[in-house]
Amino acid sequence: MxxxxxxxxxxxxxxxxxxxxxxxxxxxxxxxxxxxxxxxxxxxxxxxxxxxxxxxxxxxxxxxxxxxxxxxxxxxxxxxxxxxxxxxxxxxxxxxxxxxxxxxxxxxxxxxxxxxxxxxxxxxxxxxxxxxxxxxxxxxxxxxxxxxxxxxxxxxxxxxxxxxxxxxxxxxxxxxxxxxxxxxxxxVRYLKFQEKYPEAVQKLKEIVALDLSDDLSSKALYETGEIYFKQLNNPAPAADAYKKTLEFSPPYDVEYNSNLNYNICLRELGKMDEALNNFEAMGREFKYQDKIDEIYLQTGLTLKKLGKFNEAYKQFYVLDTLAMNSSSSGIARFELGDMFENNLMDFDSAYVYYLKAEKSASTADYLKKIREKAGLFKRYEGLQTNLYVYSRQLAYIADPKEYKRDSLKYYADSADARLADLFNFPNDTPTDTSMTDSLKIAADSLKALQDSLAKISGEGGNPEMTNPEDEFAIGRPRPGDNTGKEGDGTGGNPPVAIEKKGWAPVRATVPEDSLKSLLAKTYFDLGNVFFGEIIIPDSAFNYYNKLLTEFPDSKYQGQALFSLGSYYLDKKDNAVADSLFEVVYENYKDESVANLAADKLGKPKIVQKVSPADKLFEDAEKIYVAKKYDEAVQKYYSVFLLYPETFTAPKSLLAAGFVLENDLQLLDSAFAVYDTLVSRYPQTRFSNSVLSKVKFYKSEKERIEKEIQDSLKAIRDSVVADSIAKHTPPPDSAGVKEPVKDSTAVMKTPGKDSSAVQQEQPGVPNEPSPGPNSKPEGAGESVKPTEGEKKGEAAGEGEKPPNEEEPENQNLEEPRKDHIFQEKTWAILSKEGTYSSLLRRGNPPQRSSS
Missing domain, CATH: 1.25.40.10 (Tetratricopeptide repeat domain)
Known part of the structure; x- marks a missing residue:
């Protein structure tokens, strides 16, 4: 309108x-x-x-x-x-x-x-x-x-x-x-801004009742549907509004979105078969082919909600392969990750698709979910990697031959994968007589490597690896393995092709006790991930149980026992749960988990000893309440310096950064503290709360620094160019005489005093340009005046004060302001360089003609 x-x-x-x-x-x-x-x-x-x-x-x-x-x-x-x-x-x-x-x-x-x-x-x-x-x-x-x-x-x-x-x-x-x-x-815009959505709907209905035009009425009805569906979460009236929109011959975009959203509302209302049929009909219409990725996505979501996972997978896979740069592709990848996680329990594949979704375009309502899942499965994958590496390194310490066997097998598998194509000759290829010398050498080397592997494996008595941690290596192929199916020739990703990098064996760089502590912590963290985030309690139970049986003296025992009690409580086995809580309450009185067990048992809480780090943090809190912000920052930061391994350390860094940012307004200092927090404690909730802020600050700082450097470079280039242009003699001044217009007169500018500057002298040639061996004046050695300069000084004697140098240019209307500009500019850009030294003395730099 x-x-x-x-x-x-x-x-x-x-x-x-x-x-x-x-x-x-x-x-x-x-x-x-x-x-x-x-x-x-x-x-x-x-x-x-x-x-x-x-x-x-x-x-x-x-x-x-x-x-x-x-x-x-x-x-x-x-x-x-x-x-x-x-x-x-x-x-x-x-x-x-x-x-x-x-x-x-x-x-x-x-x-x-x-x-x-x-x-x-x-x-x-x-x-x-x-x-x-x-x-x-x-x-x-x-x-x-x-x-x-x-x-x-x-x-x-x-x-x-x-x-x-x-x-x-x-x-x-x-x-x-x-x-x-x-x-x-x-x-309507005002009511939406005020979030008065019912009043906005009423105003839109008034527009439709006025019937000012079909175009405006269709847009008003579509907006009514949008408010009902997306703001008021009421799909029934939204579906009616979307359907009525189609009766007014709306523009193409309004027609398509009304049709699509109408079917989405049907799906939300439980009319999934009708919605699926409508989506499939839309996909067959030629006029909607430019929107086919969105239609495929909604079709896949409907199939997934109907429990037809194989068909849904096909829809999402098409989007992952063919619509790689659209937001529909990012959502499809997230949905594939969700299917692998919750329906197939294939966490490695889920990790791959969540990671792909994070790097893809998406919509605002999916963005937060994608980031959360990608972060969770990055943590899960990192823990699984640590679990495998620590287990193997402990095996290497127990039996050094394990390291040799793993190393030889790793490189044998790698060599076999790389050379397999070289020896995969077609049936009509001649026998070994046709092999080149390099291929024979490669084949011999491969055979020798495999023989060495067999020999070393034989020395152990049993070539089969019986390490109890081998189960954690399952599903982690070496390079060359192909656990998925071959591609279908359509390009893109094959349906279940998961790229997994093998790990080359590495000996431990820490003592055995430290390695066991790291492995115990990995068990505990994996148990927490499965119990509180991925929500698979049986897997969490498995990791907690391994921690308790393999590392009975670990510092995570009390927390693991309490988590097992919570596991049995969820299973409605209250007797076992209470017995575990009782063990925690009686045996771990110095840990905070004892009071959590007290809450479960209904027993009085235990007055615990405050750790030095916590005591120091409490002192800092009191100082902050007293509004002594500088002292509070120092006290918070001292917690990190004195007790960096405690749980209180990252919390104290966050508090110090908060005070610097919000109370002292020292943003650079706050960023430095936040950056320390993120780099030293990357997997804590404290660092996650400021991670986006640190990234933004870094990017802005880099952008500003780049702009400053670009500006300085532009100034430097401009000053150099201006200096060359101003102080380089014209091309015809090198030894070429200009005609003498007046043999006696000395040119003076009207309106000036008697100390006018001489322009030409009878019989005096123009000033020649400096020769190749000439030096700039003031650059270590004075330049002897030319013959023309001597004559010029003689001719102009008496017309200017003694010791006053003649300006190089002859423009008497403007003073040499460019010297002032150049002096200030080069003072910034140069430190006692040749140019700045000359300009401080008021002499322009001289350039040789060469």
Whole structure:
């Protein structure tokens, strides 16, 4: 509807031109000065400015997709370039043609140009000026509308609503449907901004009841469906609104989105078969082929909800393979990860797809879920890696031959995978006699490696590995393994092809006791991941049980026992759960978990000894409450310095950074503390709370540093170029005599004193350019004056004070300000370099002609 109002304004403005054309013959007959002024003004300024404006507005309206969007979208670049020209030309019209009949037009279009530029204060002033100075103009009604819109954008809602109501009343009186529609649109935007969604729905229903146009009615109904579905979470009335939208012949985008969202609402209402049939029908329609990725996605989601996982997998796999850069692909990858996690219990595949989803485009409602799952499975995969590595390293310590066997097998498998293609000859290929020498050498080397492996394995008595930790290596292939199916030739990813990197055997770099502590912590962390995040209690039980049986003296015993008690409590086995809580309560009184067990048992809590780190943190808290912020920061940071291995350390870093950022406003210092927190304690909830802030700060710092370096480089290049251009003699000055115009006169500038600068001397050649062996003046050795310089000084003797150097250029109108600029610039860019040394003495750098 905004386009309609623009057409109305354009028609009104064009009408003046037609009037001028109609009366043009009479201008010359009757000599009307006012009409002649309008005519010249039109063609000199108004016509060009108006053309630029409507070209820009057409681009803005074409680019705007949602007329009910709360804030104004950014305008296209081409329109942004036109609007300043529009303002400039119309401003000239107002300045030099105040008696023209185009003053109201100029004020109105300048105001709209400012509005589109989001300069709402300036726009408001122009509309007010038009209303005050041109009260009889036909543009007053539209100016009132746009004044209200400007006030609303400045969040002056009371004034904005007053002007909008005034415009609505006048539009109803004058039956101006275009202005009326604009007022209703602005009112809906305001109610959405205030999150008064029921009132916004009522206002949209009023728009439909007015029946101003099919286009506006269809958009109002679609917006009604959007509010019901996405804001009020009520799919039933949303489905009705979407369905009614299709009855008004809406634009293509509104039609497609209404159709798609209608079927999504049916799925939410449990009518999944109907929704699936509709999605499949949409996929067969040619006009929706440019949206086929979204239709495939919704079809896959519907199949997944119906429990048809194989068919859903095919839909998602097509998107993962063929629609790689769309947001539908990112969502499909997340859904594939969810299916592998929850339906197939294949966490390695789930990890791969969650990681791919994190690196793909997505929608706002999926973005948070994708990040959470990707972070969880990165942690899970890291723990599984640690579990395998620590287990093997303990085996290497127990039996060094295990390291040799693993190493030889790893490299044998790698060599076998790399050389397999070399020896996979076709059936019609000749025998070994056709093999090249290099292939024979490679084959012999491979055979020797495999023989060595067999020999060493035989020394152990049993070539089969019986290490109890071998079960953790299952599903972790070496390079060359292919656990999935071959690709289907369509390109992209094969259905279950999971890229897994093998680990080359590495000996432990820490003592055995430390390695056992690391492995115990890995068991505990995996148990927590399965119990509290992936939610597979039986797997959590397995890891907790391994921790208790294999590492009975671990510091995680009390917490593992309490977690097992919670496991049995979830299983409704209260007797076992209470017995475990009792063990924790009686045997781990010095740990905080004892009081958690007390809560479960209904027993009194134990007064525990406060650790030194906790005591120091409490002291810092008291200092902070007293608003001694500098001292509090030092105390918080001392917790990290003195007790870096405690749980309190990352918490104290977060507290120190918070005080620096919010209370002391020392942002650089706060960033340094946050960066230490993220780097030293990356897998804690404290570091996760500031991770995005640290990343943003780093990126901004790098961007600013790059801009500074680019600016300095540009200044440096500019100064060097200017210096070369100013102080390099012209090409014809090297030994070429110019004709002497006057054999006696000395040229002086009128209006100057008697110490004018001499331009030419009789019989004196121009100053030659410095030769290849010449040195810049002041660069360690003075340069001897040329013969021409001696004569010039002699000829000008008495016309300037002694010891005053002659300016190198002959422009007496401007002093040598460039020396001041260069001196300041080079003082920044150089440290006591040749150029800065010369410029401090006021001498320009000399360049050789070579």
């Amino acid at each position: 905004q386009l309609c109002s623009v057409n109305f304004s354009e028609f009104f403005l064009k009408s003046k031109f037609f009037v001028l054309l109609a009366v043009l013959p009479f201008i010359f007959i009757f000599g009307g000065c006012g009409l002649w002024q309008d005519f010249t003004t039109y063609f000199n300024l108004y016509h060009n400015a108006k053309t630029l404006y409507y070209d820009a507005e057409e681009l803005i309206i074409k680019d705007r997709k949602d007329i009910f969007f709360v804030s104004d979208a950014a305008i296209p670049a081409a329109a942004s370039q036109n609007l300043p020209k529009v303002i400039e030309k119309f401003s000239k019209l107002l300045q030099f043609h105040q008696e023209s009949s185009y003053v109201d037009d100029a004020l109105f279009l300048i105001g709209k140009a400012f509005y589109y530029q989001k300069s709402y204060i300036k726009a408001s002033r122009k509309f007010q000026e038009l209303i005050a100075t041109q009260p009889n103009s036909d543009l007053v009604l539209e100016a009132t509308l746009w004044l209200g819109k400007s006030e609303m954008q400045m969040k002056k809602f009371d004034d904005g609503m007053k002007y909008l109501q005034e415009a609505k009343n006048r539009a109803l009186e004058e039956k101006d449907e275009d202005v009326l529609a604009e007022v209703y649109i602005e009112e």
